Amino acid sequence: MTVKTKDRIVQASLELFNLHGERSVTTNHIAAHIKISPGNLYYHYRNKSDIIARIFDQYEAAVDELFTLPDNRAITLYDRALITERLLDLIWKYRFMHRDLVGMLANDAELKARYQTFATQGIASTEQVYIRMCESGFMDIPEDQLKPLALNIWILVTSWTTYLRTALGVTEDRQTREQLNQVIYQMFCLEMPYLTPYTKEETRAQMQAFHLNTD
Amino acid sequence: MTVKTKDRIVQASLELFNLHGERSVTTNHIAAHIKISPGNLYYHYRNKSDIIARIFDQYEAAVDELFTLPDNRAITLYDRALITERLLDLIWKYRFMHRDLVGMLANDAELKARYQTFATQGIASTEQVYIRMCESGFMDIPEDQLKPLALNIWILVTSWTTYLRTALGVTEDRQTREQLNQVIYQMFCLEMPYLTPYTKEETRAQMQAFHLNTD
Numbered sequence: 001m002t003v004k005t006k007d008r009i010v011q012a013s014l015e016l017f018n019l020h021g022e023r024s025v026t027t028n029h030i031a032a033h034i035k036i037s038p039g040n041l042y043y044h045y046r047n048k049s050d051i052i053a054r055i056f057d058q059y060e061a062a063v064d065e066l067f068t069l070p071d072n073r074a075i076t077l078y079d080r081a082l083i084t085e086r087l088l089d090l091i092w093k094y095r096f097m098h099r100d101l102v103g104m105l106a107n108d109a110e111l112k113a114r115y116q117t118f119a120t121q122g123i124a125s126t127e128q129v130y131i132r133m134c135e136s137g138f139m140d141i142p143e144d145q146l147k148p149l150a151l152n153i154w155i156l157v158t159s160w161t162t163y164l165r166t167a168l169g170v171t172e173d174r175q176t177r178e179q180l181n182q183v184i185y186q187m188f189c190l191e192m193p194y195l196t197p198y199t200k201e202e203t204r205a206q207m208q209a210f211h212l213n214t215d
Numbered sequence: 216m217t218v219k220t221k222d223r224i225v226q227a228s229l230e231l232f233n234l235h236g237e238r239s240v241t242t243n244h245i246a247a248h249i250k251i252s253p254g255n256l257y258y259h260y261r262n263k264s265d266i267i268a269r270i271f272d273q274y275e276a277a278v279d280e281l282f283t284l285p286d287n288r289a290i291t292l293y294d295r296a297l298i299t300e301r302l303l304d305l306i307w308k309y310r311f312m313h314r315d316l317v318g319m320l321a322n323d324a325e326l327k328a329r330y331q332t333f334a335t336q337g338i339a340s341t342e343q344v345y346i347r348m349c350e351s352g353f354m355d356i357p358e359d360q361l362k363p364l365a366l367n368i369w370i371l372v373t374s375w376t377t378y379l380r381t382a383l384g385v386t387e388d389r390q391t392r393e394q395l396n397q398v399i400y401q402m403f404c405l406e407m408p409y410l411t412p413y414t415k416e417e418t419r420a421q422m423q424a425f426h427l428n429t430d
Contacts, residue, residue, distance in 0.1 A: 023321070099317065100317045100318065101377070101381050102314065102315045102317065102318060102377055102380060102381060103315070103317060103318050103321075105381060106238070106318075112381075112384065113384075115381055115382070116381075116382060116383065116384045119381065119382035119383075120382070123382075145404060145407070148400070148401055148404035148405075149404065151401060152367070152371060152401055152404065152405055154382075155370070155371055155374050155375070155378050155401075156367060156370055156371070158374075158378075159370050159373075159374035159377070159378075160370070162316070162317055162374070162377070163370050163373075163374075165317060166316050166317060166320060166327075166330055166331075166334065167330070167331060167334035167335070167338075167369075168331065168334075169327065169328075169331045185363070186363055186366060186367055186370075189360060189363035189364065189367065190367055190405070192360070193408030193409070194408070
C-alpha cells in the first residue's frame with residue numbers, strides 16, 4: 001500500500017521537527033526530504049502552520065487516547081502501567097512539541113487558542129486519573145491537593161524537553177529516548193507520597209522495568 | 216544622583232523585555248525608550264546579547280543571594296520565609312527570563328553555556344536548602360527523594376511563566392504579580408508531604424499571608 005503524499009508530508013515534517021526543531025525546518029526542507037517539489041507540497045498544505053495543525057490533530061487524538069479509562073469497572077494497576085507506557089511513547093513521538101512551544105505559538109493565533117483548550121483539558125484529565133486511582137485504593141491524597149498535583153505533573157511532563165535543552169544543553173538531534181523516559185522517574189517521585197503502600201512497591205518495580213535512573 | 220547611561224540601558228531593557236518579551240524588543244526600541252540615539256546605545260553595548268548578558272549578571276547575583284544561608288547556625292523558619300519572599304521578588308523582577316528561554320538561547324552560544332552552569336548550580340542549591348531544612352527538623356524526606364524534589368521544584372519555578380503564557384494565554388503585558396505568586400502555592404504543595412507537622416502549619420499560614428489561591 002502506498003502512503004499518500006499528503007500523509008507523507010506530515011510524517012516527514014514530524015520526523016524533521018523532532019530531529020532539528022520546528023524553528024529551523026522550512027517547507028523546502030520538508031519537500032526535499034521526501035523528494036517532491038515545493039509546488040507539490042503547497043498543493044496539499046498552504047504553509048508550515050497548516051502542517052503543524054495536522055500534527056497537532058494527531059497529537060490531540062493520542063493524548064485523548066492516553067487518558068481514556070475504562071468506565072465500566074474500577075481501574076487496575078495494569079491500566080496505570082498502560083498509561084505510563086503510552087505516555088512514554090507520546091513524549092518520544094512528539095518530542096518537538098513542547099521543546100520550543102513559545103516560539104511555535106508566537107506567530108500562530110489558531111494553534112495558540114487550540115493549545116490553551118488542549119492544556120486545560122489535559123490538566124483536568126490528569127486530575128481525573130488521580131480521582132480514579134483514589135477510588136481504586138491506589139492513592140490517598142487530601143482532596144485539596146488533587147488539583148495542585150495534577151498541575152505540577154502537567155508542568156513537569158510538558159517542560160521536560162525544554163529542561164533537557166536549556167539546563168543540560170541536549171540538542172534536538174541528540175535527545176535519546178532514555179533521557180525522555182527519565183521524566184517518568186520524576187513524575188513517580190511527585191506521586192509517591194500519595195500512593196498507598198502496595199502501589200508504592202509496584203511503582204518502584206515499574207521504575208526498574210523502565211530502567212529509570214534511581215540514583 | 217544621576218544614573219549612568221550604561222545602567223539606564225540595562226534598566227530600560229529589563230523593563231521592556233518584561234513587558235513585551237525579549238523577542239520583540241530591539242536595540243532601537245530600547246534607545247527610543249530612554250531617548251538616546253542608537254549610536255549612543257552602541258557606544259555602550261555591542262548588541263542586544265551584550266545587554267542580556269549584563270541582565271543575566273544581575274540575575275545570577277540575585278539568585279546567588281537568594282540561596283545564601285547562614286552557615287554559623289541552624290536555619291529557622293524565618294530564613295525559609297525570607298527565601299520565599301526573595302524568590303517572589305526575583306520571579307517578578309526578571310519574569311521575561313524563563314518565558315521564552317529557548318528562543319533567547321537559540322542564537323547566543325555564550326548565554327547558552329552560562330545558563331547550563333547556572334541551572335546546575337541552582338538545582339544543587341535548592342537541594343542544599345532542603346538538606347538544611349532537614350537538619351533543622353522542618354523536613355523529613357527519604358534521602359533518595361532529595362534530588363528529585365529539588366529538580367521538580369526547579370522545573371516548576373522556571374517553567375511557570377511559560378505555563379501562564381502557553382496554557383492560560385496570559386500575554387507578557389498582562390502578567391500580574393498575583394499570577395506569578397501562585398507558583399509558590401504549587402511549590403509548597405510539592406514540599407508539603409515532606410514537611411514536619413509544625414512546618415506544615417507554618418506553611419499553610421504563609422500561603423494565607425501571601426494571599427495564595429488555596430481553592
